Amino acid sequence: MNPAPLLGLAVVGVGMVLCGVRIVRGPTAFDRLAAFDCLVLDAIGGVLLMSMRLETAEYLDAVLIVTLLGFLGTVSLATYLEGTLVD
Amino acid sequence: MWTELLVDLALGIGVFFMFIASLGVLRLPNFYARLHAPTKAATLGLLSLLTALAIDVPETTTITKAVLAMLFIGATAPLGAHLLGRAAYRSFVRLPAATLIDEYEPVAVKRERAPPAAIDPRDE
Numbered sequence: 646m647n648p649a650p651l652l653g654l655a656v657v658g659v660g661m662v663l664c665g666v667r668i669v670r671g672p673t674a675f676d677r678l679a680a681f682d683c684l685v686l687d688a689i690g691g692v693l694l695m696s697m698r699l700e701t702a703e704y705l706d707a708v709l710i711v712t713l714l715g716f717l718g719t720v721s722l723a724t725y726l727e728g729t730l731v732d
Numbered sequence: 733m734w735t736e737l738l739v740d741l742a743l744g745i746g747v748f749f750m751f752i753a754s755l756g757v758l759r760l761p762n763f764y765a766r767l768h769a770p771t772k773a774a775t776l777g778l779l780s781l782l783t784a785l786a787i788d789v790p791e792t793t794t795i796t797k798a799v800l801a802m803l804f805i806g807a808t809a810p811l812g813a814h815l816l817g818r819a820a821y822r823s824f825v826r827l828p829a830a831t832l833i834d835e836y837e838p839v840a841v842k843r844e845r846a847p848p849a850a851i852d853p854r855d856e
Contacts, residue, residue, distance in 0.1 A: 647736070647740070649739075649740050649743050649744070650743065652747075653743055653744075653746075653747040656747050656750075656751050657747060657750055657751070659751065659754075660750055660751045660753070660754030660755070661754065663754040663755060663757065663758040664754050664757055664758070666758055667757050667758045667766075672763075673763060673820070673825055675763055675816060675819065675820040675823070675825055676763055676766060678816060679757065679763070679766055679767050679770060679813075679816055680757050680766075680770075682770050682812060682813075682816075683753055683754055683757045683769065683770035683774055686750070686753070686770055686774040686775075686777075686778060686809075687750055687753075687754060687774070689778060690746065690747070690750045690774075690777060690778055690781055693746075693778070693781040693782065693784075693785055694743070694747070694781065696785060697739075697743065697784065697785055697788055700788070700789070701789070702785065702789045702791065702793070702794040702797070705785070705794065705797040705798065705801065706797070708782075708797075708801050709797065709800060709801050709804060712801060712804045712805055712808065713804060713808070715808075716804075716808035716809075716811070716812055719812040719815070719816065720811070720812060720815055723812070723815040723816045723818075723819040724815070724819065726819050726823060727818070727819035727822055727823060728823075
């Protein structure tokens, strides 16, 4: 079996840990939000690598949904932090 | 043989850029620089990974969904980063000291001082 997806999963996992460090450390809430965005993108990459490992394309639906959910979360939290959220 | 090589190449590029994005989020010196990393590098990495998957499983549904995901990611990542940067600027996250030109400042100040657009008659 091709070892490349597993190696890639390890690297992406390390990247998620780095984003987590920035989430814990980040001086402002905006830093945390940007790092969370990166964490979501890393998770999507992990799903893609796992589906390459399993030789299937079943998880592409999950990729689509998580992409849109991550965007929705970023937009709503950014507008909330900016204070222009219409009540 | 050649497709496997292509898949491994795209996978390697994708993983490399995903890692670079995470490293940039952790290591870059200020917020506006940190915003660059996930927007550009992670987008490129995800596009490369999706390409690898589409080459690896060459079916019509897979390729369609991969292209759709590429379009979504390519549209949403810059939008989210723009919103984040604007929200941070208006919330007085300080620019780095090395900034030479701040083209948004006059616009933001003008908008701050502008009178309210219209008075709601129900208030009177």
